Every structure is written in structure tokens, then in C-alpha cells.
Amino acid sequence: MSKTKSISWFYENLPEEQLIEDRFKTTIKSSYTLSGFSVIDTPAIERTETLLSKGSDDNEIYGVKRLKTDDITDFDMWLRFDLTVPLARYVAQHEWNLSFPLKTQQIGKSWRGERPQKWRYREFYQADIDIIWNGSISLFADVEVVSTIYSALNNLNFGDFLININNKKILTGFLESLWIDKISETISIIDKKDKVKTIVPLLEELPLEKNQIDSILELLKISENQKGLEVLSFFDNIQNEMLEEGIRELTYIYSHLLTMWVSDNAIQINPAISRGLNYYTWLVFETFIVGNESVWSIASWWRYENLCSNFSSSAFPWVWWSIGVSRLLSILKSIWSIQTGKKTVSDILVINTGSNLLPKNLEIVKELRKQWISTELYLDENAKFSKQIKYANNKNIPYVIIYGEEEDEKWIVQIKVLESWEQKEIKIWELNKNLFI
Amino acid sequence: MSKTKSISWFYENLPEEQLIEDRFKTTIKSSYTLSGFSVIDTPAIERTETLLSKGSDDNEIYGVKRLKTDDITDFDMWLRFDLTVPLARYVAQHEWNLSFPLKTQQIGKSWRGERPQKWRYREFYQADIDIIWNGSISLFADVEVVSTIYSALNNLNFGDFLININNKKILTGFLESLWIDKISETISIIDKKDKVKTIVPLLEELPLEKNQIDSILELLKISENQKGLEVLSFFDNIQNEMLEEGIRELTYIYSHLLTMWVSDNAIQINPAISRGLNYYTWLVFETFIVGNESVWSIASWWRYENLCSNFSSSAFPWVWWSIGVSRLLSILKSIWSIQTGKKTVSDILVINTGSNLLPKNLEIVKELRKQWISTELYLDENAKFSKQIKYANNKNIPYVIIYGEEEDEKWIVQIKVLESWEQKEIKIWELNKNLFI
Numbered sequence: 121m122s123k124t125k126s127i128s129w130f131y132e133n134l135p136e137e138q139l140i141e142d143r144f145k146t147t148i149k150s151s152y153t154l155s156g157f158s159v160i161d162t163p164a165i166e167r168t169e170t171l172l173s174k175g176s177d178d179n180e181i182y183g184v185k186r187l188k189t190d191d192i193t194d195f196d197m198w199l200r201f202d203l204t205v206p207l208a209r210y211v212a213q214h215e216w217n218l219s220f221p222l223k224t225q226q227i228g229k230s231w232r233g234e235r236p237q238k239w240r241y242r243e244f245y246q247a248d249i250d251i252i253w254n255g256s257i258s259l260f261a262d263v264e265v266v267s268t269i270y271s272a273l274n275n276l277n278f279g280d281f282l283i284n285i286n287n288k289k290i291l292t293g294f295l296e297s298l299w300i301d302k303i304s305e306t307i308s309i310i311d312k313k314d315k316v317k318t319i320v321p322l323l324e325e326l327p328l329e330k331n332q333i334d335s336i337l338e339l340l341k342i343s344e345n346q347k348g349l350e351v352l353s354f355f356d357n358i359q360n361e362m363l364e365e366g367i368r369e370l371t372y373i374y375s376h377l378l379t380m381w382v383s384d385n386a387i388q389i390n391p392a393i394s395r396g397l398n399y400y401t402w403l404v405f406e407t408f409i410v411g412n413e414s415v416w417s418i419a420s421w422w423r424y425e426n427l428c429s430n431f432s433s434s435a436f437p438w439v440w441w442s443i444g445v446s447r448l449l450s451i452l453k454s455i456w457s458i459q460t461g462k463k464t465v466s467d468i469l470v471i472n473t474g475s476n477l478l479p480k481n482l483e484i485v486k487e488l489r490k491q492w493i494s495t496e497l498y499l500d501e502n503a504k505f506s507k508q509i510k511y512a513n514n515k516n517i518p519y520v521i522i523y524g525e526e527e528d529e530k531w532i533v534q535i536k537v538l539e540s541w542e543q544k545e546i547k548i549w550e551l552n553k554n555l556f557i
Numbered sequence: 558m559s560k561t562k563s564i565s566w567f568y569e570n571l572p573e574e575q576l577i578e579d580r581f582k583t584t585i586k587s588s589y590t591l592s593g594f595s596v597i598d599t600p601a602i603e604r605t606e607t608l609l610s611k612g613s614d615d616n617e618i619y620g621v622k623r624l625k626t627d628d629i630t631d632f633d634m635w636l637r638f639d640l641t642v643p644l645a646r647y648v649a650q651h652e653w654n655l656s657f658p659l660k661t662q663q664i665g666k667s668w669r670g671e672r673p674q675k676w677r678y679r680e681f682y683q684a685d686i687d688i689i690w691n692g693s694i695s696l697f698a699d700v701e702v703v704s705t706i707y708s709a710l711n712n713l714n715f716g717d718f719l720i721n722i723n724n725k726k727i728l729t730g731f732l733e734s735l736w737i738d739k740i741s742e743t744i745s746i747i748d749k750k751d752k753v754k755t756i757v758p759l760l761e762e763l764p765l766e767k768n769q770i771d772s773i774l775e776l777l778k779i780s781e782n783q784k785g786l787e788v789l790s791f792f793d794n795i796q797n798e799m800l801e802e803g804i805r806e807l808t809y810i811y812s813h814l815l816t817m818w819v820s821d822n823a824i825q826i827n828p829a830i831s832r833g834l835n836y837y838t839w840l841v842f843e844t845f846i847v848g849n850e851s852v853w854s855i856a857s858w859w860r861y862e863n864l865c866s867n868f869s870s871s872a873f874p875w876v877w878w879s880i881g882v883s884r885l886l887s888i889l890k891s892i893w894s895i896q897t898g899k900k901t902v903s904d905i906l907v908i909n910t911g912s913n914l915l916p917k918n919l920e921i922v923k924e925l926r927k928q929w930i931s932t933e934l935y936l937d938e939n940a941k942f943s944k945q946i947k948y949a950n951n952k953n954i955p956y957v958i959i960y961g962e963e964e965d966e967k968w969i970v971q972i973k974v975l976e977s978w979e980q981k982e983i984k985i986w987e988l989n990k991n992l993f994i
Contacts, residue, residue, distance in 0.1 A: 124607075124649040124868040126600055127634060132647065134654055135595040135661070142596050154926045156903035156933030158572040159579050163563055163680050164601065164666060165619075170561075182602075183624045184636065186670040197564060199621065210569065212561040217571055219900060219951040221936050224572070229601060233623040243600050251936065258937040260909075271926075379919045381926075431561040463656060466593035472697075482816045489591045489708075489818075496593030499658050499688065500695045514656040 129242040131446070136460035136516075141245075144276060144445055145227055148247045151272035155264065157225040157249045162206040164199055164229065170209050170431075171198045180232045199231040203248045204427075204440065211252055212431030220254040221261075227445070239416070239454070244446035247272075250438060252427055257437035262403055262423070263373055267380040269419055269441045273407075274381070278452055280410035281418065284343075284390040287370040288402045291391055293363025294339065294355065298332045307394045310336065343390040349374060351389040366402070373403070412455055419443050462516045466494045467556055469512040473524040474501035481523055484533065484551065491553040512538055519556055523548075566679040568883070573897035573953075578682075581713060581882055582664055585684045588709035592701065594662040594686045599643035601636055601666065607646050607868075608635045617669045636668040640685045641864075641877065648689055649868030657691040657873075658698075664882070676853070676891070681883035684709075687875060689864055694874035699840060699860070700810055704817040706856055706878045710844075711818070715889055717847035718855065721780075721827040724807040725839045728828055730800025731776065731792065735769045744831045747773065780827040786811060788826040803839070810840070849892055856880050899953045903933045904993055906949040910961040911938035918960055921970065921988065928990040949975055956993055960985075 126132055133141055153159075165184050182199040200206050203226045211218065227247040234242065249268060251261045266283065273281055291310070295303045309322045316337070323333045342354045352367050370389065378384060395404045407419040420442045427438035452458055470485050472478070481497055488495040498508045512520050522534040533551060536543045546555065563569055570578055590596075602621050619636040637643050640663045648655065664684040671679065686705060688698045703720065710718055728747070732740045746759045753774070760770045779791045789804050807826065815821060832841045844856040857879045864875035889895055907922050909915070918934055925932040935945040949957050959971040970988060973980045983992070 124646055125604070126646070126650065127602060127604060130600040130602060132599050133597070134651060135597060135659075138596050138598060141598070153902045154929065154931050156901060156931050158901045158903075159575050160570070160572060161575060161578070162569050163567040165564060165567060165668075165680065167562070167564060181624050182621050182634075184619050184621055187618050187620045187635075198624075209561055209563070213563065214571060219948065221948075222572075223901070223933065231602075243602065253936075258939075260915075260934075260938060261936050264934070264936060376915065376919060379916045380923055464593060464595045464660070465590045466595075478697075478813065479816045482813060486817055492591065494591050494593050496660065497697075497701070499690075499698050499701060501697060502695075511656065511658075 127242075129236045129240075131241050131243070131450075134463070136463040139462065139465065140458060140460065141445070141449055144449060145245070145247070147275045148272045148443060148445070149225070149227055151275050152225040152247070152249050152268060154271075155223075155249075155268040157223045157268070160207070160210065160224045160226050161228065162200075162203070162210050162226070164231075165197045166200055166206055166209065168196050168198050171200065171205055180234045182231050182233050201232050202230050203228055203246055203442075204250075204422075207248075207250060207252075208428045208436075209431055211436060212428040212434075215254075215432060215434065220252065221257075222252045223249070223264075224252070225249045239447050239450045241446055241450070244444070246442050247445050248440060248442040250440050253437045254434055255437070257423075257439060259369055259372060260376070261439045263376045263380070265421075265439050265441050266373070266405070267377055267382055269407075269443065270377070270380075270382045270386060272443060273419065274383075274386070278409075278448075279456070281386060282408055282410055283387045283419075284393055284406040284408070285370070285374065285387060286390050286393045286404045287366040288394055288404060289362045289366030290352075290355070290370065291366075291394055293360040293366055294358065294391070295336075297358045297360040297363060298335055300328060300332055302326055306336075310340070310392055311394045316340065340392050343388055343392065347388070348384055349389070351391065354391070369402075409451070409455070412451075415451055415455070416447075418448050418451065462518070464496075464515045464517060466496045466515070466517050468493060468495040468519045468521055469508070469517045470495060470497045470521045470523070471505065471508050472498040472501045472503065473522070477523065477525070477528060480528065484521060484523055487551060488553070493553050493556060509538075564679075566673050566677075568678050568680070568887075571900070573900040576899065576902065577895060577897065578882070578886055581886060582682070582684070584712045585709045585880060585882070586662070586664055588712050589662040589684070589686055589705060591708075592660075592686075592705040594660045594705070597644070597647065597661045597663050598665065599637075599640070599647050599663065601668075602634045603637055603643055603646065605633050605635050608637065608642055617671045619668050619670050638669050639667050640665055640683055640879075641687075641859075644685075644687060644689075645865045645873075646868055648873060649865040649871075652691075652869060652871065657689065658694075659689045660686070660701075661689070662686045676884050676887045678883055678887070681881070683879050684882050685877060685879040687877050690874050691871055692874070694860075694876060696806055696809060697813070698876045700813045700817070702858075702876050702878050703810070703842070704814055704819055706844075706880065707814070707817075707819045707823060709880060710856065711820075711823070715846075715885075716893070718823060719845055719847055720824045720856075721830055721843040721845070722807070722811065722824060723827055723830045723841045724803040725831055725841060726799045726803030727789075727792070727807065728803075728831055730797040730803055731795065731828070732773075734795045734797040734800060735772055737765060737769055739763055743773075747777070747829055748831045753777065777829050780825055780829065784825070785821055786826070788828065791828070806839075846888070846892070849888075852888055852892070853884075855885050855888065899955070901933075901952045901954060903931045903952070903954050905930060905932040905956045905958055906945070906952075906954045907932060907934045907958045907960070908942065908945050909935040909938045909940065910959070914960065914962070914965060917965065921958060921960055924988060925990070930990050930993060946975075 181201055184197040184199055229243055229245055231243050292303055295306055300306055309319055342351055393404055393406055401423045405421050407417050422440040424438045427436045468488060470481055472481060478501055485495050485497050520536040527533055531548050532545045533548055534543055534545055618638055621634040621636055666680055666682055668680050729740055732743055737743055746756055779788055792800060830841055830843055838860045842858050844854050859877040861875045864873040905925060907918055910918060915938055922932050922934050957973040964970055968985050969982045970985055971980055971982055
């Protein structure tokens with residue numbers, strides 16, 4: 121007999137856990153769809169040259185090869201390691217059959233053969249949304265994408281989360297106004313803002329002057345004490361072109377986000393965050409579960425001037441956000457130990473009372489399914505009542521319906537609520553979905 | 558620049574085609590769920606030894622390997638080539654955490670590196686349902702599975718289809734009653750029933766006598782002329798134990814299928830079909846699109862006494878049906894050239910009338926999304942009206958909403974139906990989903 125193990129760090133769920141993962145994926149998909157992001161579904165496998173184009177770390181990649189081919193040393197296909205490179209290839213390949221701006225979503229698996237780490241799997245789901253343009257991309261695209269991610273996370277209903285938002289033009293302009301030369305070095309230090317004690321000596325070393333350091337420390341504090349656009353009043357008396365532009369853009373995004381769904385409890389302007397120094401992304405975001413800020417960001421984002429530079433001579437500016445579904449679920453499990461409920465999709469088990477009554481049992485099943493309630497009849501008509509109840513109990517099916525000889529005579533059905541063991545009799549024609557909540 | 562091609566025989570859809578594939582998958586999933594089949598989702602990759610267990614054709618299999626490992630000759634992981642071997646491994650691995658009978662569904666991709674063929678891809682979706690027991694499996698399991706597949710196919714609403722059904726006990730018993738010895742050889746010949754002319758010489762060669770051959774030819778005709786259980790009246794005067802058992806079982810299944818959803822136009826008893834000689838599956842099915850019977854079966858089935866024989870010492874009898882989603886779509890495209898409609902999920906484009914009116918445009922978007930209508934605002938507030946209309950036209954978005962200066966003064970919105978170019982004015986507070994059908 122073979123080993124009965126899946127491969128390590130490739131996870132799979134029991135049916136009761138899968139119900140939760142499925143609810144997550146369905147909720148995210150419907151949130152994305154409501155905002156007009158169309159589904160795409162690219163192959164799991166790409167040509168090596170396609171994936172190589174991004175210059176990624178080969179070590180993490182799974183090569184794919186037909187068995188029994190002559191040349192075994194050469195991998196001409198790889199499993200995708202994210203959904204972005206396939207998207208770039210897709211857009212370039214189908215450019216003339218697509219209309220831009222293009223809004224897409226893809227919820228799919230990717231594979232990375234990396235070293236096992238907490239909250240990371242080697243096979244994992246991401247739920248991406250992308251806006252791809254062929255021209256220049258408007259600031260409003262960010263409003264659309266952030267409000268969509270917000271409503272997806274909000275609809276998942278897992279607890280409070282906070283999206284920190286900044287425009288690095290503000291940070292840069294502010295440092296300019298302090299007459300600091302080494303702006304990128306300073307930003308790198310500020311980025312470690314969680315440990316104020318470690319920042320000061322580093323800033324002194326640069327060297328910055330005391331009044332410059334004091335101003336930076338003030339900046340680090342403002343988003344702790346103030347909320348909403350008020351945060352930006354800190355910069356009221358500073359004149360700097362880049363700063364002012366940054367404030368205009370951020371105000372635009374923030375206020376339109378509020379006009380949409382976004383709650384002001386879930387979004388915080390934080391002029392101190394920078395997340396590295398890539399100048400293509402002036403806007404920066406960090407998304408955390410409230411109370412668990414030390415845990416990695418639960419949603420990622422990117423903005424790039426040209427998605428398809430490796431595949432096409434046209435320029436495709438691009439905005440991307442992604443919810444790491446597998447990672448988010450694994451984080452939530454570890455901090456809240458998610459409660460599983462039913463071990464099956466069924467809401468109702470109809471007891472199979474067999475032979476003559478089987479057609480009437482089936483009529484009940486048919487009626488309930490017609491009303492869109494997941495219902496099953498116990499599969500063995502010879503099984504004892506107690507065995508059938510035990511099955512419902514094992515699977516945490518909430519309701520059991522009994523229609524036996526006695527019920528048949530009286531034209532009634534018995535409905536048993538398994539949790540409370542309560543039972544009620546109703547007339548057969550009263551059976552409808554409102555009895556099962 | 559790299560080649561911008563996906564790999565041949567790995568298909569991917571444009572957004573408008575993907576909408577159809579998505580509708581197929583969603584419909585099938587909800588049909589399966591309504592019947593109480595729980596979702597599982599096993600990894601795409603299995604250990605080589607797991608997949609080898611079934612003794613399949615290595616040539617068709619894709620090996621998987623981390624790049625940059627020392628030993629490049631040895632594949633210890635393979636991409637799955639169906640959803641059944643992973644299911645068998647899953648059941649054996651999690652045996653003690655699962656409750657039986659277990660009803661599962663899995664809609665997922667598999668990979669086969671086979672020779673390109675019409676209607677076959679190398680990466681394809683199947684939608685499986687399985688009932689796995691740990692004991693013996695009831696005949697009612699077949700009723701449950703067939704009625705579920707029927708309702709899934711019926712809900713897909715692609716046209717008429719017919720499920721041919723037989724119990725090979727009937728065919729075997731019938732041949733016994735004719736005193737034929739070479740039963741399996743005879744069944745093999747009858748299996749070619751489409752060409753009656755070729756059957757007779759083969760039966761003569763066996764050799765069978767003229768009256769035996771005549772009786773067989775009569776058998777081949779009955780399902781052409783009769784419907785429902787009447788087909789079985791052909792056997793009324795024949796006494797044979799196996800035949801009678803077969804008729805009892807088939808009558809049981811057929812009549813319970815009718816009690817459930819199944820239309821008698823969609824199911825036909827056909828005592829002549831056999832589909833090979835595997836004695837584990839007395840019941841046989843063939844599912845065709847009406848008018849396209851020459852095309853391969855659009856749904857497959859299997860019944861086996863022990864799913865997990867390679868992985869577990871427990872016996873797990875098993876019933877399986879599967880809809881080949883990618884193949885079905887590809888067949889439907891080739892026979893009916895499926896019409897695509899919208900090129901996006903959005904039902905409404907709200908014209909972006911910009912600056913001061915942007916917040917009010919957004920209010921409209923928010924309200925429509927709250928009512929669960931996929932809505933988007935054009936992403937660029939500086940784009941001309943004609944450009945925005947062109948975008949809606951290119952994507953076949955059915956409705957456009959306009960809220961500009963003039964509408965703002967009058968507290969109205971304009972709704973334009975793009976197909977007919979009709980336009981109507983409504984008061985802003987009258988905006989609701991019933992206006993968009």
C-alpha cells in the first residue's frame with residue numbers, strides 16, 4: 121500500500137473547514153464582481169520564458185515536464201508563482217481582443233517551493249483585482265480598487281481591520297522642507313518607525329540636526345493622535361510643492377473613499393509609512409487586523425507604469441490589489457481559532473423511512489431543494505432510525521425531518537432541531553423554508 | 558521581449574467567454590450543493606507514489622520538480638490527471654476525521670499531457686460528485702447521484718440531453734435465457750449497436766443460431782419504439798433469475814428518478830447498452846446531447862467496490878459521476894457556437910461627470926451596488942462623454958447612467974439602454990434595481 125500523505129506545506133481542508141474557505145472565496149468574488157471586475161482564469165502552467173521574464177528567484181519555482189520525454193534536463197514549463205506574470209502575458213497576448221481600461225479579477229492557486237514558514241503554504245490561493253490601462257492611469261483607479269478591497273474584507277466579517285494609507289510625496293516634501301539632503305536614507309530609517317528608540321541614533325548618525333529629528337518624531341506621532349483628514353493639518357504652514365501635491369492627491373482619494381463604502385474607522389492616513397523606496401508607487405498602504413498589527417499585511421497592492429514591458433511594446437499602466445486568501449485564513453485560525461460548524465453543506469437530513477414511504481420521503485426532499493435548501497435523504501433505506509440520527513449528529517446537520525407510517529396517516533411531518541432536541545409537528549403542506557433559519 | 562503565448566492545448570478565455578464558463582461552474586456547484594455534496598479541494602500536486610498507485614499511463618503525466626535541486630532525473634511529485642486518485646488518498650488519509658457515508662463534490666483542474674484531440678485539452682476542469690461509504694453501498698446512492706447530475710445539466714439550460722440507462726444483469730440474463738454460452742463475446746458485439754449491419758455477421762461467426770440473432774435484433778429495437786418502464790415489458794414472459802433481479806433494480810432506480818426532478822424525456826431505459834464488461838458496474842449510463850449522439854458522452858460515471866484499495870485496509874465502496882466542464886463547453890461551442898454577450902460582469906456604467914459631481918456619481922454607484930447590481934463608474938473623470946459611451950459599447954454593458962450638471966439641477970438621472978439607444982429620465986429617488994432587467 122502506498123503512503124497516504126499529501127505533500128508537506130500543501131494544505132487541504134476537511135469538509136467543515138472547506139465550508140469556511142469557500143465562504144471566503146465566494147464573498148470576495150461577489151464583492152469584486154459587484155464593482156465590475158471580470159473573471160479571468162489563466163492556466164496554472166506557463167512557458168519558462170514567460171515566467172523568467174520577471175527575473176524571479178528560480179529556487180522557489182516548480183518546473184513541469186512531461187514524463188517519458190527524451191530530454192530530462194530541460195524544463196520548458198513552470199507552475200506559476202503568482203497571478204501577475206500570467207496576467208501580463210494574457211494582456212499582451214490578447215491585447216487586440218480586449219477593451220481598456222480592463223478590470224479583472226482572478227482567484228486562483230499559485231505555487232512556490234520556498235522554505236516552510238508560518239502562515240505560508242507552497243500551494244496557496246490569492247484573490248487579485250487589477251486595473252490595466254493602455255494610456256495613463258487615473259488617481260480614481262486607486263479609489264475604485266481600495267474601496268473594493270475594503271468591501272470584500274468588510275463582507276468577510278472576520279473582525280476589525282485598518283488600512284493605513286500614505287502618499288510618499290508628502291513624506292518626501294516634508295523632508296525637503298526641513299532642508300534634509302539624504303532623503304532616501306532618512307525614509308529608510310523612518311520606515312522602521314515601530315521602534316522609536318532605534319530611530320533617533322540612526323538619524324543622528326546620518327547626520328541630521330536636532331531640530332530636524334524633533335520634527336520627524338512629531339510626524340511619527342500625528343497619526344496616533346488624530347483621525348481623518350485632520351492628520352494633514354500638521355502640514356498647514358509648510359510650503360513645499362511636492363508636499364502640497366501629495367496632500368491634494370491623498371485628500372482626493374481619502375474623501376472619495378468615504379463617499380463610497382469605506383468607514384473612517386477602517387482607514388487611517390499615516391504620513392510616516394513608506395514601505396521601501398520604489399518611486400513608481402507614491403501611494404502606499406498597509407492593511408492589518410486590529411489588535412494584531414505585528415502580523416504581516418493581509419492585503420497587498422502595487423501600481424506600476426507598465427505591466428507588460430516584457431511582452432509588448434505598448435505601455436500598460438497597472439494597479440493591483442490582492443487578498444492572500446490562504447494566508448488570511450491561516451492567520452485568522454491562529455489568532456482566533458475559527459469555529460467550524462456543520463461538517464457538510466446540508467441543512468436538513470430527511471430520515472429514510474423506506475420502501476412504501478420512500479416516494480413520499482423523496483417528495484419532501486424535492487420540495488425543499490426546490491426552495492433552495494440543501495437537503496439530503498439518508499442513503500440507506502434499511503438503516504435504523506438511531507443510525508440515521510447519529511449520522512446527522514456526526515455531521516452537525518441542524519435539522520432532521522421525519523415522515524414515517526404515523527406521520528403519513530396524520531398528514532404531518534416532524535421537524536427535529538438537533539442542537540436543542542426540540543421537535544415540532546407541522547402539516548405537510550406547511551413545509552417551507554421559513555421553518556429553517 | 559519574450560513570446561507572448563500560452564502553452565498549446567492549455568486554453569484560456571476572453572472575459573466574455575469566461576462569463577459563460579463561470580455560469581456553468583456556478584450552476585453545477587449550486588446543484589451539487591443543493592443535494593448535500595460537500596466541497597473538497599485537494600492539492601494539484603500529489604506524490605508520485607500516490608498517482609502511480611492506479612497504474613496509469615506515464616506518458617500522459619506531468620512531473621513536477623523544484624528547480625535548482627541537485628538531482629534532476631527523479632520526479633517525486635506529479636500533477637494530478639484526475640480528481641479520483643487524490644480523492645482516494647484524501648479519504649484514506651483523513652478516514653478517522655470523516656463521517657460516512659461521505660458525499661463530496663470537487664470542481665477543479667486536472668492535467669494530461671496527451672496528444673492533442675478535438676474537444677480535449679491538456680488542462681481541463683471536471684466537476685465530480687462522489688458518494689463514499691465504509692460498508693456496502695445502497696442502490697439508492699445511484700438515484701441520488703443521477704438525479705443530481707440531471708438537475709445540474711438541466712439547470713445549465715443548454716438544450717435537450719438524454720441519459721440512457723441499463724442494468725447489465727438484464728442483458729446477461731436475457732442472453733442466458735436464449736441459451737447463449739459466449740455471453741461476454743456477444744455483449745461486446747452488441748455494444749457496437751450503432752451499426753446493425755456489422756453486428757449480424759459477427760454474431761453469425763460466433764456462432765449464434767438464427768433465432769438467437771433475431772431475438773437480439775428485436776432487443777436492439779425496443780428502446781427506439783418504447784418509452785419509460787414499458788421498455789421492460791419486452792421481458793415479461795422470460796424467466797431468468799438474473800434478468801428479474803436486473804429488472805427489479807432498474808425499475809427501482811427509474812421510478813425513484815421520476816419521483817425526483819428527472820423528466821421522462823431525459824431518461825431512456827436501453828437494455829442494449831453495456832459499455833464494456835467490468836462486472837463491478839452492473840448499472841451503465843450514456844449521456845448525450847439530443848441531435849448529437851455521435852459526440853462523446855457529456856457526463857461520466859463509475860461505481861466501484863473499493864475506492865481506496867491502494868491506500869487503506871478498509872473497504873470504501875464508491876459511486877462517481879462527473880461533468881467534463883471544459884469538454885462540454887468546447888462541444889457546445891462547436892455545435893451551437895455559443896453566443897457571448899457582455900464582455901464584462903458590469904450591468905451598468907455610470908458616466909463620470911467629474912470634479913464637483915464626482916461625489917454624486919459615486920453615491921449612485923454605491924446605491925446600485927448596495928442593491929447587488931454590478932456597477933462601475935468610468936475610471937477617468939477627464940474623459941469625454943463619447944469616449945465613455947464607446948467604452949460601454951465595446952464591452953456590451955447594457956445600461957448607462959448619466960448624472961451631469963443639468964440632471965443635478967433637476968434632481969433626475971438619465972438611463973440609457975445601449976442596445977436600443979432609448980433613454981428615460983427618472984427622479985433620483987426612484988433609482989432601483991427593478992429598472993434594470
